[in-house]
Amino acid sequence: MTLPRVYQTEAIIIKRIKLGEADRILTLYTPELGKLKAVAKGTRRPQSKLGGHVELLTHSRLMLARGRNLDIITQAQTINNFLIIKDDLELISRGLYIAELVDAFTGERIEDRRLFDLVLDALKQLSQASDCELVLRYFELHLLDHLGYRPQLQRCTECNLPLKPETNFFSPNHGGVLCHNCGFHEPAARPISLNALKVLRLWQNCDYANARRVKISPELAVELEQVMRENIKYLLEKQLKSTAWLDKLKREIQQA
Amino acid sequence: MSTNLIPTAEPIAKLIEEFSKLPGIGPKSAQRLTYYLLRASTNEVSALADAIRNLKERLTLCSSCLNITDSDPCAICRDEERDRTKICIVEEPIDIIPLERTKKYTGLYHVLHGVIAPTDGIGPDELKVKELLARLNDGLVTEIILANNPNLEGEATAMYLQRLIAPLGIRVTRLARGLPYGGDLEYADDVTISRALEGRQEI
Numbered sequence: 001m002t003l004p005r006v007y008q009t010e011a012i013i014i015k016r017i018k019l020g021e022a023d024r025i026l027t028l029y030t031p032e033l034g035k036l037k038a039v040a041k042g043t044r045r046p047q048s049k050l051g052g053h054v055e056l057l058t059h060s061r062l063m064l065a066r067g068r069n070l071d072i073i074t075q076a077q078t079i080n081n082f083l084i085i086k087d088d089l090e091l092i093s094r095g096l097y098i099a100e101l102v103d104a105f106t107g108e109r110i111e112d113r114r115l116f117d118l119v120l121d122a123l124k125q126l127s128q129a130s131d132c133e134l135v136l137r138y139f140e141l142h143l144l145d146h147l148g149y150r151p152q153l154q155r156c157t158e159c160n161l162p163l164k165p166e167t168n169f170f171s172p173n174h175g176g177v178l179c180h181n182c183g184f185h186e187p188a189a190r191p192i193s194l195n196a197l198k199v200l201r202l203w204q205n206c207d208y209a210n211a212r213r214v215k216i217s218p219e220l221a222v223e224l225e226q227v228m229r230e231n232i233k234y235l236l237e238k239q240l241k242s243t244a245w246l247d248k249l250k251r252e253i254q255q256a
Numbered sequence: 257m258s259t260n261l262i263p264t265a266e267p268i269a270k271l272i273e274e275f276s277k278l279p280g281i282g283p284k285s286a287q288r289l290t291y292y293l294l295r296a297s298t299n300e301v302s303a304l305a306d307a308i309r310n311l312k313e314r315l316t317l318c319s320s321c322l323n324i325t326d327s328d329p330c331a332i333c334r335d336e337e338r339d340r341t342k343i344c345i346v347e348e349p350i351d352i353i354p355l356e357r358t359k360k361y362t363g364l365y366h367v368l369h370g371v372i373a374p375t376d377g378i379g380p381d382e383l384k385v386k387e388l389l390a391r392l393n394d395g396l397v398t399e400i401i402l403a404n405n406p407n408l409e410g411e412a413t414a415m416y417l418q419r420l421i422a423p424l425g426i427r428v429t430r431l432a433r434g435l436p437y438g439g440d441l442e443y444a445d446d447v448t449i450s451r452a453l454e455g456r457q458e459i
Contacts, residue, residue, distance in 0.1 A: 015375065020279070046436035052445025056408040081446045086408060089415040093374055096408075100375045245374035252419075 006065050009033065010079065012119055013058050014099035018044070025070065026054055027103060028062070031116040035106045038064055038071045050076045057082055057095045059120060084127040093249055094132045097242045098122050098139060104236050105147060118142055125208050133221055138211050140228045141203050149235055152176030153201045158183075167191050170227050172234030190230065196223045268294070320391065322367040322384050324349045332365060339363040343391065344401040345417065347371050347410065355403065363401070366391065371404065372413040380416060388417075392424060399427045406433045406451075 014035075015027035022044040028036045042048045053060050053076035063075035085091040102119055106112070122139040129135050144150060155162055156179035157171070169183025170176070170192040177197065183189045199220065203211050216224070233239050264272075268290055275286035293301055317323070318330035321343075325331070332338060332352075342363030346352055349367050368383045391397070400421055404410035418428045434452030435444055444452075 047439045049440075049443035051443075052447045055445075055447065078446050083447060083450060086411060086447065089412055089419070092408060092412045092415075096374050103375075241377035242374035244377065245372070245379050248379055 004066075006063065006074070008061065008063050010116075011036070011060055011062050012099075012116070012123070013054055013056050013060070014103050014119075016040075016054075016056060022048075024054075026073070029102055029106070029116060029119055031113045032111055034110040034112050034115075035103070035108050036071070037108065038062075038073050039067065040073045040076075052081070053078045055081075055086075057085060057092075057099060057123065059123070080124075082123055082127050085123065090249065091126055091132060093242065093246055094136055095123060095126055097136065097240065097246060098126070100240050100242050101140070101143065101232070104238075104240060105143065114146055115143070118146060121208075129208075129212070131212065131216075133225065134212060134216065135208075137224050137228055138203055138208060140232065141200065144231070144235070145204065149175070149231075150204070151200070151231065153197060153204065156182055158186075163197070165194055167193055168197060170231075172231045190227070192227060193220070193223060195220055196227060199224065200227070321365045322369065322387060323352060323365060337362070340396055341398045342401060343388075343397055343399075344403050345388070346403050347405060347413075351403065351405075361401075363399075368404075368413070371409045372416060373409050374412075380420075383413075385417070385420070389420070392421070392426060397426060399429060402428065402430045404430075406431075 009028075009030045009032055011028035011030045013026050014029050016024045019025050019039065022042050024040045024043050026038050026040050028038055030036055040050050040054045043050045043054055050073060052058070054062075054073060058078060059080040059082070061077045061079055062073050064071045065074050082095070085095045098119065102115070106115070118139065122135055125135045125138075126132055141151075151170075152175055153163075156168075157174040157176045158178050159182050161179060163177060163179055166180055168180055168191070169178040169186060169189035171178050171183065171186055171189035173188055174186075177183075177192060178186055178189050183191075199214055199216065202214065229239075229243065271290045271293070272283070272286045275281050275289050276283050278286075281289070293304070314326050315324055316326075316328055318325045318328055318333055320329050320333045323330050323332065327334075339362045342361075344355065344361060344363055344365050345368060346355070346365060347368050347370065349369075352365055352367070355361055355365075366384070366388050368385070368388075370378060370383050372379060372383070392400075400417070402414040402417060404414045414430055418430075421428050432451075432455050433448070434455055435441065435448060441449075
């Protein structure tokens with residue numbers, strides 16, 4: 001499909017870097033074109049008419065003109081600015097983590113409307129929910145699911161027997177859970193508690209409203225975060241940079 | 257490329273190469289600058305060369321505010337007239353210039369040398385935050401003015417510093433965020449207008 005010279009799209013701004021004197025290169029996530037890089041001219045000047053409409057973690061309607069190399073944003077209008085996220089350091093940090101996750105898992109210009117909806121939904125949930133960690137875990141699970149990395153949580157990935165209600169093992173390179181017998185010999189596997197397994201199974205198959213009904217103890221929240229983080233690190237072959245910042249914020253809250 | 261094909265004297269080729277590394281200077285502009293300098297007087301050329309050399313050799317960071325300076329402490333920190341109870345936090349040394357131009361601010365500065373950017377792996381430990389906290393120990397400072405850029409990372413940095421400094425009993429203020437002078441309301445985004453409404457004042 002060849003795009004017209006000028007086209008319109010919705011987009012969520014997931015990344016931006018400075019370019020030249022007052023311009024920026026934005027990374028957009030769009031429903032029709034997937035991930036896309038575009039130039040926003042003059043956005044670092046206070047009087048820029050694009051300005052806040054193309055700020056990070058903003059959902060906007062954009063008009064783009066095809067450029068020789070990168071397309072150029074000519075008009076922008078905010079659809080949802082997620083002001084609640086932007087007024088809260090904890091929420092900003094989690095929003096940026098979601099953005100980094102999407103950027104890391106996607107290639108450019110591959111249409112994926114479902115993924116766009118997932119990201120948009122995650123940001124909406126983040127600006128409503130009291131439990132922002134739950135939103136991250138839910139988003140991680142469903143992102144992996146959608147991209148074809150759905151972790152196997154029902155049967156042992158080695159012997160294929162149904163898992164017993166006991167402490168099993170989680171192994172990112174097996175793509176899911178190992179039973180007690182198989183996981184015991186696997187050095188890369190980590191124990192996963194029965195509660196953690198049950199919560200992940202539930203979240204895999206329910207919506208945000210039901211996901212929120214489960215009571216998660218602080219210890220369980222930490223376990224879930226570690227399981228998902230190891231899994232994502234294995235799939236991406238790198239640690240996301242914003243995790244270090246999330247950890248620091250959590251440490252400082254505990255100290256205060 | 258053309259310098260490789262057409263035999264050019266080595267010093268000329270070298271200077272063209274160096275110029276074209278500068279932002280906004282292409283190979284043609286680099287050529288023009290080089291041939292201009294070739295015709296300029298020896299004094300003019302050595303003044304330029306000295307200016308460039310001094311940029312790196314004579315400049316350091318002020319040990320107090322971490323601004324770029326040729327004398328430590330810098331001219332602002334040395335000035336007896338300035339209000340030592342206020343510190344204005346800026347992201348980069350260049351941000352001091354517009355603030356000074358207003359002649360409305362008489363306090364001191366502190367340069368963070370960056371902004372918290374989690375997705376680039378930049379946190380407070382990569383910025384001059386420790387140096388700032390050390391300056392607050394003597395109890396002289398009563399107000400911190402956060403002049404971070406009004407964008408997502410700037411706001412995040414401001415919120416983080418607020419959380420860090422407020423428990424010390426120091427007043428923390430933030431530069432007003434709202435409509436820019438000389439702009440049109442029509443083009444303003446929702447966040448800016450929300451902030452402008454929140455911060456409205458009686459006239």
